[in-house]
Amino acid sequence: MADLGALADDLAAIVAEGGPEAPRRICEACMAALPVTRAAITMMAGADRQEPIWVSDEVARQLDELQFAVGEGPCVEAFTVRRPVLVADLTDPTEQVDGRWPVFAAAARRTPVRALFVLPLQAGAITVGVLDLYRDTPGLLEPDELNGALRAADAALWALLGMRSGGKVDGAADGARRADPHGWLMGSPLRRTEIYQATGMIIEQMQVTPEMALSALRAHAFAHDRPILEVARDVVARRLRFHEEMQ
Structure with missing residues (x-):
């Protein structure tokens, strides 16, 4: 017990x-x-x-x-x-x-x-x-x-x-702020900054909501059998652009 x-x-x-x-x-x-x-x-x-x-x-x-x-x-x-x-x-x-x-x-x-x-x-x-x-x-x-x-x-x-x-993490990506408008994740040690940063970039590339941008990132990772973090890193490094991916 x-x-x-x-x-x-x-x-x-x-x-x-x-x-x-x-x-x-x-x-x-x-x-x-x-x-x-x-x-x-x-x-x-x-x-x-x-x-x-x-x-x-x-x-x-x-x-x-x-x-x-x-x-x-x-x-x-x-x-x-x-x-x-x-x-x-x-x-x-x-x-x-x-x-x-x-x-x-x-x-x-x-x-x-x-x-x-x-x-x-x-x-x-x-x-x-x-x-x-x-x-x-x-x-x-x-x-x-x-x-x-x-x-x-x-x-x-x-x-x-x-x-x-206790305050927000210094240097958090703008993509993280946009994916987390209420700031709840900003008080944590962001291990997924690249994912949120990529989401912010996809928002700009596709002109969609944060939810749709994250769904597109997930769908690409699932379709190509890749970890979502790897796909996010490609987006951040500009090796992958989602307005081109969707064409």
């Missing part, structure tokens, strides 16, 4: 101390106290605008990147519907994951992950991201364990709000 008392104390201390290491410490506290194998915190400004803040390992990173690339998955669903997404077994057809996220589900089953628990980071009308908890064995969290995960999501929310209040 989860030691909720110790977890709650750890989370309270982490939030009180704050700082850039808070997301990592929250994820590590979850992995220590709850029956989960991997964890991640992702900041989001919309279903198409995500930024990983911390991931426990390469598998968690791959799952995060996949959802950003294809625009579907438990992170997108949890953020959009603003409630937890809990899947006991990715291989169980009764979970209906293929109907909800066909591309993500097929790829996720090729990883060791079997169960996933994604919790939105929200307070009132504000949702700033998700806490991802993954397990390599099937099964749902027990009620006390889910309660602990929800406490961790609350802690992650306040940690991210604290990071955002």
